[in-house]
Amino acid sequence: MSDAATMSPGGRALNNSLVMTARSLRLSSRNVDAVFTSLMLPIMLMLIFVYLFGGAISTGTGEPYVAYVVPGVLLLCAGFGSSGTAVSVNEDMKGGIIDRLRSLDVAGAAILAGHVASSAVRNVVSTVLVLGVALLIGFRPTPTLPGALAAAGLLLAFIIAISWLAAAVGLLTGSPEAAGAFSFFMMFLTYPSSTFAPIATMPSWIHGFAYNQPVTPVIESLRGLLLNQPVGTDPWVALAWCGGILLVAVGLSGRLFRNRTA
Amino acid sequence: MSPERPLEVADPERRTRAISAIGLEKSYGRGDRRVKVLDGIDLTVERGTVFSLLGPNGAGKTTAVRILATLADADGGTARVAGYDVRTQRRQVRRAVSLTGQFASVDEKQTGEENLRMMARLGGLSRPAARRRAAELLERFDLTAAGRRLTGTYSGGMRRRLDLAAGLVGEPEVIFLDEPTTGLDPRSRQELWRVVRDLSAGGSTVFLTTQYLEEADQLADRIAVLDGGRLVAEGTAAELKSRVSGHRLDVVVADAAAYERLAPLAVQRSADTLTLGLPTDGTATRVRALLDEIDPERRDVVSFTVHSASLDDVFMALTGRAKTTKEPTHV
Numbered sequence: 001m002s003d004a005a006t007m008s009p010g011g012r013a014l015n016n017s018l019v020m021t022a023r024s025l026r027l028s029s030r031n032v033d034a035v036f037t038s039l040m041l042p043i044m045l046m047l048i049f050v051y052l053f054g055g056a057i058s059t060g061t062g063e064p065y066v067a068y069v070v071p072g073v074l075l076l077c078a079g080f081g082s083s084g085t086a087v088s089v090n091e092d093m094k095g096g097i098i099d100r101l102r103s104l105d106v107a108g109a110a111i112l113a114g115h116v117a118s119s120a121v122r123n124v125v126s127t128v129l130v131l132g133v134a135l136l137i138g139f140r141p142t143p144t145l146p147g148a149l150a151a152a153g154l155l156l157a158f159i160i161a162i163s164w165l166a167a168a169v170g171l172l173t174g175s176p177e178a179a180g181a182f183s184f185f186m187m188f189l190t191y192p193s194s195t196f197a198p199i200a201t202m203p204s205w206i207h208g209f210a211y212n213q214p215v216t217p218v219i220e221s222l223r224g225l226l227l228n229q230p231v232g233t234d235p236w237v238a239l240a241w242c243g244g245i246l247l248v249a250v251g252l253s254g255r256l257f258r259n260r261t262a
Numbered sequence: 263m264s265p266e267r268p269l270e271v272a273d274p275e276r277r278t279r280a281i282s283a284i285g286l287e288k289s290y291g292r293g294d295r296r297v298k299v300l301d302g303i304d305l306t307v308e309r310g311t312v313f314s315l316l317g318p319n320g321a322g323k324t325t326a327v328r329i330l331a332t333l334a335d336a337d338g339g340t341a342r343v344a345g346y347d348v349r350t351q352r353r354q355v356r357r358a359v360s361l362t363g364q365f366a367s368v369d370e371k372q373t374g375e376e377n378l379r380m381m382a383r384l385g386g387l388s389r390p391a392a393r394r395r396a397a398e399l400l401e402r403f404d405l406t407a408a409g410r411r412l413t414g415t416y417s418g419g420m421r422r423r424l425d426l427a428a429g430l431v432g433e434p435e436v437i438f439l440d441e442p443t444t445g446l447d448p449r450s451r452q453e454l455w456r457v458v459r460d461l462s463a464g465g466s467t468v469f470l471t472t473q474y475l476e477e478a479d480q481l482a483d484r485i486a487v488l489d490g491g492r493l494v495a496e497g498t499a500a501e502l503k504s505r506v507s508g509h510r511l512d513v514v515v516a517d518a519a520a521y522e523r524l525a526p527l528a529v530q531r532s533a534d535t536l537t538l539g540l541p542t543d544g545t546a547t548r549v550r551a552l553l554d555e556i557d558p559e560r561r562d563v564v565s566f567t568v569h570s571a572s573l574d575d576v577f578m579a580l581t582g583r584a585k586t587t588k589e590p591t592h593v
């Protein structure tokens with residue numbers, strides 16, 4: 001173990017996080033049905049809304065409905081994808097693997113970071129696939145280059161924030177099934193937002209929540225950036241939400257990890 | 263083992279003691295439901311020996327091991343493992359020990375080789391070094407052929423060997439094995455015993471928990487008996503056996519009435535077969551006298567056998583509980 005002894009603490013944490021990421025990706029690649037499901041659901045929802053409901057929804061933007069709905073579907077996809085993280089974190093905590101990792105002096109943060117990083121990689125792949133399908137059914141984004149980069153960065157920030165939140169949920173829940181319910185939470189969070197229909201068309205009592213929940217500014221920003229429309233302060237509000245969620249999730253998961261392994 | 267060894271290093275304890283624990287306490291739950299799992303146990307394990315913590319389910323064995331391996335905190339007491347304090351020098355302890363628990367500590371969806379390479383990388387080995395170490399361990403545990411299969415497809419014995427191998431990537435000084443053979447078939451158990459003997463021959467200190475008396479007898483230099491969170495005895499297998507009468511007279515009685523009448527005298531009972539085990543020194547005079555004493559009418563005892571005392575008898579004598587055996591202790 002001379003290598004471990006000579007490695008700096010930071011180097012060791014990075015090394016362990018990378019090894020844990022590789023593990024998590026390898027496990028995902030052998031759990032194709034779960035990854036496939038988390039990819040198929042958003043695509044199906046997109047097709048259903050575009051072809052079945054979209055015709056009846058007036059977004060008041062003059063754009064085809066597919067242009068309106070794609071940003072929300074990308075978020076939905078990230079939500080489903082990250083719920084896999086909740087499940088695998090929960091499974092890790094139940095098995096003997098966590099004791100083995102702790103015996104090897106792998107920090108809880110490195111274990112969770114591995115899950116979150118692999119979730120980010122999975123989500124980037126599924127985002128590309130969803131965008132591909134969207135392009136096939138008539139989505140024609142017209143972003144500027146900075147706009148496209150900003151949209152990608154914002155989506156990545158959102159993915160990382162909710163993946164870490166999913167990790168905390170995985171630590172909080174008692175079973176993989178309960179942890180999997182995180183995907184429902186994400187799905188229902190997108191309904192009272194501007195994902196599928198403009199908030200202005202919803203009953204007024206829900207406006208307060210719908211306008212001020214984290215999903216809405218992210219979607220509004222993505223929509224504006226992808227369609228090259230003015231976005232106002234939405235991207236900053238969205239970034240603040242992502243940062244806030246990330247901070248809370250990291251703090252909470254650290255605490256939960258210590259409690260569960262005490 | 264010899265305490266007279268010359269002390270030429272600054273930390274003499276580190277030279278001779280692999281584990282020393284004083285007054286370990288641990289409780290779980292809160293309020294009225296608070297249960298004391300460890301109630302002040304002291305342990306000393308010399309370097310290079312095999313030590314067995316023996317006790318029934320729920321005695322606190324796993325808790326003791328987890329505390330010593332730094333995976334749980336004691337409520338009270340102190341412990342040093344490999345010369346380091348488990349509370350204040352957690353990192354050093356972790357580097358010096360490995361724990362193989364009762365639950366699989368490898369990923370089912372990774373191959374044996376991938377699991378070991380991952381552990382080696384986490385232990386700080388470079389990629390090529392990790393590859394070599396994984397190959398060595400697979401070879402040593404007779405898993406080379408299975409190395410490229412997902413561990414989900416392994417038999418119970420293979421999985422346990424891989425678990426053990428995963429614990430050895432860092433070449434630990436002290437190896438904790440928590441019930442290493444529970445649930446294994448007799449052949450896998452024998453293989454695991456061989457592995458433990460090899461580890462010990464290689465100079466490692468092995469601390470194993472077991473509920474099988476024979477396992478402790480077979481493997482351990484010293485045995486401590488844990489019951490209800492307290493150590494009720496400690497010594498070599500021979501010392502423990504000498505603490506009870508050397509032999510046991512097993513009698514098969516004629517009916518339930520006789521069984522009930524004689525049961526309080528017995529250290530071992532089996533109602534199904536109407537068999538009772540009574541302590542004796544094994545001499546013909548005493549056996550004859552004992553038979554006359556328990557069955558003066560020569561009606562109740564149908565047959566008898568005399569055994570030398572097993573650790574089972576020791577355990578029962580120490581804990582004051584006769585175990586009702588429906589099956590013989592495992593082989």
